[in-house]
Structure formats: structure tokens, C-alpha cells
Amino acid sequence: MDFIDEQTEKELIGESILIDRQLSIDYDRRRNSNREALRSIQKGGAKETKSWMSLGDIFIKLPHPTAQELIQEDQKKIDAEISEIRDRIRENTQKLEKLDAAESRNRKQGTFLSGYNLKPISSQELYNIGEPSNR
Amino acid sequence: MTTIIQPSEIRDIAKLERTGMHSHIRGLGLDEKLQPLPNAQGMVGQASARRAAGILVKLIQDGKIAGRAILMAGAPGTGKTAIAMGMTQELGSDVPFTMLAASEIFSLEMSKTEALTQAFRRSIGIRIKEETEVIQGEVVEIQIDRSATGAAAKSGKLTLKTTDMETVYDLGQKMIEALTKEKVLAGDVITIDKASGRISKLGRSFTRARDYDATGPEVKFVQCPEGELQVHKEAVHTVSLHEIDVINSRTQGFLALFSGDTGEIKPEVRDQINTKVAEWREEGKAEIVPGVLFIDEVHMLDMECFSFLNRALEDQLAPVVIMASNRGMTRIRGTKYKSAHGVPADFLDRLHIISTTPYTETDIGSILAIRAKEEDVDLTPEALAVLTKVGGETSLRYSIHLITTASLVAQKRQATVVDVQDIKRAYTLFLDEKRSVQFLKEYQEEYLYNDAVASTSSIEPTPMEM
Numbered sequence: 001m002d003f004i005d006e007q008t009e010k011e012l013i014g015e016s017i018l019i020d021r022q023l024s025i026d027y028d029r030r031r032n033s034n035r036e037a038l039r040s041i042q043k044g045g046a047k048e049t050k051s052w053m054s055l056g057d058i059f060i061k062l063p064h065p066t067a068q069e070l071i072q073e074d075q076k077k078i079d080a081e082i083s084e085i086r087d088r089i090r091e092n093t094q095k096l097e098k099l100d101a102a103e104s105r106n107r108k109q110g111t112f113l114s115g116y117n118l119k120p121i122s123s124q125e126l127y128n129i130g131e132p133s134n135r
Numbered sequence: 136m137t138t139i140i141q142p143s144e145i146r147d148i149a150k151l152e153r154t155g156m157h158s159h160i161r162g163l164g165l166d167e168k169l170q171p172l173p174n175a176q177g178m179v180g181q182a183s184a185r186r187a188a189g190i191l192v193k194l195i196q197d198g199k200i201a202g203r204a205i206l207m208a209g210a211p212g213t214g215k216t217a218i219a220m221g222m223t224q225e226l227g228s229d230v231p232f233t234m235l236a237a238s239e240i241f242s243l244e245m246s247k248t249e250a251l252t253q254a255f256r257r258s259i260g261i262r263i264k265e266e267t268e269v270i271q272g273e274v275v276e277i278q279i280d281r282s283a284t285g286a287a288a289k290s291g292k293l294t295l296k297t298t299d300m301e302t303v304y305d306l307g308q309k310m311i312e313a314l315t316k317e318k319v320l321a322g323d324v325i326t327i328d329k330a331s332g333r334i335s336k337l338g339r340s341f342t343r344a345r346d347y348d349a350t351g352p353e354v355k356f357v358q359c360p361e362g363e364l365q366v367h368k369e370a371v372h373t374v375s376l377h378e379i380d381v382i383n384s385r386t387q388g389f390l391a392l393f394s395g396d397t398g399e400i401k402p403e404v405r406d407q408i409n410t411k412v413a414e415w416r417e418e419g420k421a422e423i424v425p426g427v428l429f430i431d432e433v434h435m436l437d438m439e440c441f442s443f444l445n446r447a448l449e450d451q452l453a454p455v456v457i458m459a460s461n462r463g464m465t466r467i468r469g470t471k472y473k474s475a476h477g478v479p480a481d482f483l484d485r486l487h488i489i490s491t492t493p494y495t496e497t498d499i500g501s502i503l504a505i506r507a508k509e510e511d512v513d514l515t516p517e518a519l520a521v522l523t524k525v526g527g528e529t530s531l532r533y534s535i536h537l538i539t540t541a542s543l544v545a546q547k548r549q550a551t552v553v554d555v556q557d558i559k560r561a562y563t564l565f566l567d568e569k570r571s572v573q574f575l576k577e578y579q580e581e582y583l584y585n586d587a588v589a590s591t592s593s594i595e596p597t598p599m600e601m
Contacts, residue, residue, distance in 0.1 A: 021362070025299050028363035032302035039305050086367060115371035119420045120266040129383045129404075129411045 006099065013096045017089055024085045031078050034071050041068055090116055156216075156535075159509040163221040165189040177505055178221055180498035181214050187489045188218050192225045195455055201425040202453035204444075206433070206483070208460050208476050209491030212531040215459040218491070219429050222457075231260040231375050231426030231454075237435035248443050249399050255447055256376040256405075258454035260424035261412060266369045268329040272297050273340045273359045276321050279311055288315075295325075298361045322346060324357050329365075373424055376452070379408055409452070426454050433458040434477025437469035441482050448485065458486070499526040499534070506535050512542040513552040521555050529567040537561050 041051065041064055050061050053070070062070070094116065163185050164175030171178070171185040178185060184207070194200045207215045223232045233254055240250045272295035279291035291306040293314070306314070313334050319325055322343030326335050338357035339350075382388040384400045391397050415421035430436075436444075447453060458478075465477040474480055494502065500523040507514050514522070518541070526534030538553075540561040545553045566574065579585050 025363050028365055029300045032300065032364060036303055043305075115262045115264060115422060116369065117419075118262065118264040118371070118422065119418060120369070121263045121415070121420050123265070126263070126379070127382055127389075129379065129408050 010096060010099055013092050013099075017092045017096070020085050020089050020092070024082055024089075027078050027082050027085070031075060031082075034075050034078070038068065038071050038075075041071075157220045159505050160217055160220045160224065162224045163189050163192065163218070169193065174501050174505075176221070176224075178214075178217065179501040179505065180494055181218070181491055184209075184214070184218055184489050184491045185221070188222055189225075191455075191457075191487075192222055195226060195230070195425075195427065198425065200455055202448050202450070202455075204448055204456040204458065204486045206458045206460065206476065206478070206486040206488045207491060208488060210493055211461045213491035213493055215461070215491055216431065219431075219457060219459065222427070226427065229260075229373055230424060231258050231373070232429070233258045233426070234429045234431070236431045237433050237440075240436065240440060245399060247437075247440055251440060251443055251447065252405075253377055253380075253397070253400075254428055254430075255450075255454060256380060257378075258426040258428040259376045259452055260373045260426055261376065261379070261415075262371060262373050262422040262424055263415075263420065264369055264371050266367065268365060268367055270295065270327040270329060270365050271325070271337075271360050272364050273324045274319060274321050275301065277314065277319065279306070279315075295364055296359070297364055298359055300364060302364060324360060375426075376408065376412070379412075380405060383408060412452075423452065425452075428454050428456045430456065430458045433460045434462045434465055435468060438467060438479065439469070441467075441479050445482060445485070494531060496523055496527045499523050499531060502531065503534060503538065507538050510539055510542070512538050514538075515552055515554050517555050518553050518558050521558050525558070525562060529569065533567040536565070540565060 037053075044051065044064070048064075050063050051067060052059050053062050053067050054060075160177040162176035162178070164172050164178040165185065166172055169186060169189040171182045171189070173179070173182075191200070191205060207218065209215055219234070223234075226232065235254055240247050240254075242250065245253075275294040275296050277291065277293050279288045281288045287308070288311045289308070291311050291314075293304045293306055293310075295302060295304065309332060313332065317325075317334050317336060319334065319336065322340050324337045324340055326337060327333070328335075338355035340359050341356050342359065344356055378392055380400050381392050381397050384397070384404050385391070412421060412423070416423065444456070448456065460476040460478065462477045464473050464475055466472065467474050467477055467479055475483060478486075500519060503519060503522050503526060504514075507519075522534050522537060522541075525537065537558060541553045541557040544557040544560045544564075545551070548557075550557075575582070
């Protein structure tokens, strides 16, 4: 019965990873269409000060500045959501990997995904330590 | 945005896979309780030394013995280097393992302390994470509007798609230039790095393979990418402190990494790097991975090196140092004082000492069987028995060498399996140390520049002039 319990846990985590990935694809799609909308508003001819915007099922005619604000806010929210999803995926993948590794007793490589909890570093930081200007 | 996770691959891409002396070793051959199995993962016998090595590997992995030193002492051909290789395999590719022979320290280009410091810093790794945002997709169409008057293109649109979505990007001047430079066409699969704006072509999409009847040899076909257009890639790398030193020691420092001509690195640079690394550790941007430095033939180090090692081992960032010596009571190099293993007594005090014992005949037999398998040579059981006896009387290395030579002798008489006669033939053709010495004594008048030695016991090695 132990085996079934373990497998259930692993399958659950696997499911949530797959769902998160699909979510991030959908969010990216929305983000791209928002971006296209922003561009067309920015470029749009000087004559039209209002454009049609669809919010779900409703179409509303809004003045450009308001429309821009709305879309930009939406973008920010989507960006935040996507970062959260990314962190969740990372966490779940590490959990899954730990469960797998505990079972196969393969400690040789330590943890395959160690180091992913580190904060990122840029190549600027790495290559410019010895510069006297950094003091 | 999905994270594409890439483990840091083994950095030695150019490591040749050759049948070397120790290529049959895959690990220390211990079970879960760290008890050595009689014949596992290429290691045979030598139980207590292997058990000690297993405990050390566990301590290294737990990070508990950074800055300690271990000495493996034993007669030649008792598996010291083999155990070191076994430890490398057990630790895995993530832990930095530097192997050097003590005489590599002496060079005209670098002082001894600099060479030792570099060796130390090469054995300490830093794990860092690099992340990039890239836009990847298949190009559906590129539309560039050129103005009729000027030659410069002003604006354009790029339509990219993946299997899940498609979108249009507005292009600016720089992007248009980059695209034309890379000669991107519809149907290419490209990656655009968001930070640097660099474009790289991954190939052409399979769906567009039928566009042309003939394509050049350079054209690669790849699948249309799946998922989102804007992907967040993270890669974890383990770099050694020495590499960071070299990169920061001068402009275009990373070229020096490849050319190997690093020269002396200023201590100020090293200090700055140490402070930076400590900062990163605090901020959670880097992890320190203490590795292992293996110094073979440690009796070749002189007093200066030993006092330097004394000090360096007490440093905050110090790796685990494993040393090997096959000398008994010898003179410490550079002095006239004798000491055990050629290592000063106060230094010996700081070491954990593992000793290796010579192999028994059964062990030699098993080792020869493993080596024969590794070198792809078939031995008859009688041949193996004869070879084992030879190994017992002469030395393990000599009998290992005989395996390949005997197989060539067997090939000459069109046989696939090596038999006793082949071994006998190879034995007469190639002399081992004792027979060579005997031969030398018999014919010493005929050798050039011969200083006749009166003693009839084993030859005394002439003391080297230091």
C-alpha cells in the first residue's frame, strides 16, 4: 500500500505542475495580445480618440488613455501571476525530484536540482569584481 | 512562463575516453552501510582503506571536513591512486576534484606558493544561477517597410508562432538590422535574447521542409517550439574560485582561462573576490561547494611548501586535501633530515593517515580479471592463474602490462584467447624490475658510463643532488 500512496502523491504533484504550465501558456497568450493592443493604440491615427475594447463578453468604447491604463494594469497583474506560477513550478519539481530520489536511493549526484533556489547573478557582476572602480 | 531547467553539464567536454590505468574504476564499491564489498565497481580487496575512504566521502558530502588533510600511505601498487579515483566517482561531477603530482608545483613561470594557491582555489567551487528571458518561436512572416527615399529601413513587423500561440512584434531599427544580418527568413526557428537583443537561428521548421527542392548542406530542420513565446531560462553553473580569479585578473581574462597562461594573480584581486563571494553567500546568490585536492607523490614537496600548506589549511575557504606517498623513512626534500613518508613530523600530526597494504594473491587474480575485461582481452583460466602467480612474484603493474602484450602475442598466432604460452612469451620479452636489475649486474661492464657497485644486495638508489 505504501507504493500506491507514494505514487498518488507523485501523480498529484505532477498534475499540478502540468496545470501550472498550461496556465502560464494561457497567461503568456493574454500578455501578447495585450501588448499588441497597446501598440496599436499607441500607433493609431490621431483622428480616433476612442477605440472598442472587449472585456470578456462586453464591448466598450473607451478613450485611449483609459484603455491604455487598463491594459497596463492587466499586464502588471499577469507578470506577477507568471512569476508566482514559476516559483510554484520550481517548488513542485523539487518536491517531486526529492520523492523520486528517496525511492531510488541514488545519492550519488546529491540533489539534481540543487542550486535552483539561488537568486540569479548577472554576468556583469561575475566579470567585474577586480575592477578598481568597484571599490 | 515555464522555467526551462538545465543542470550544469560536465565541463570536461574534451575528456578522452581511453583505457587508462584506472579506467575500470566506477566507484568505491561500498554497500549502503559503507562496508566494502569484496569485488564491486572495479575495486577489489583493500577493505579497510576503502571503508575509510567511504567515510571520508560521506563527510565531504555533508560538508564536515573542509580544511582537513588526509594522507594515504602504502607500498607502490597498493591502490592509492585507485582509491582516489573511486572517491572522485563517488563524489560525482558536481564536486570539484583537482588531481596533481607534487612536482607540478615547481615551474619557472610561477612561484611554488602561487601554484599551490591556484591548486587550492581550483578545488573550491561556487554554485551560481544564471537566468535569461528569451523569445523563441517559428517565424511566420517578416515585413520590413523601407522608405522610398532613404536606404535605411524604418519599421517592420515580425510574426512569430509556437504550436500554442502566435503574435506580432513591432520592430525597431536595431532589431531590423540584426534580423537582416542573420538572414532570417519565414520558416526559420529563432531565439531572441531579451536582455542583449541577440538573435540566433536554431534551424528551419519541419513544416517548411518542402518549400525548396534543394537546400544547402548547412540547413538543420527542427521542430516548431511548443509552449509560450517568452520563456524564462535558468541554468545553474559550478565555477571554481580559480576561474573567477582568472576572469577578473585582467581585461579579457576569460581568454586566459582557455590558454592556460594565467601568470601570478595579485593578492588584492583575490581579497576582493573573497569579499564578493562572502557577500553573495549572504544574499543567497551563491553556494560554496568545497571540493577535493589530491596531491600525489607528496614527498616531492619541500619545506617551504609544507609550511605554506600548514597555513593554507587553516584558511576559511579550504578544500579537503588528500595526499599520497609511497616512501618510507626518507629525507624531506630540501633538507637533510629524515622523516616518515618524507613529510615533516608537525605536518604529519595534522593529517588523517590511511594506510594501504599489498594485495593478496586472490585479490591480484580478481584485479587481473577485471583489467582483462576492461582491455577486451580473453584469458583462459590457466593463463589467469599463471598471470596471478607472476603478479605475486613481481608486481601488480607488471602483470597488468602483460595482459595487453600477451594479447598481441596471441593475435600473432591467430588465436582469439590468450593462453599460457602467450603469457610465457610476453614474460620473456619484457623484463620486470628484478630481472632487469639482475641483467644489469651481469653485463654491467658492457654498459656505457658504468659506475661498478660492489654490493651484491639490491641496488642502492643514488641520492639525488638537490
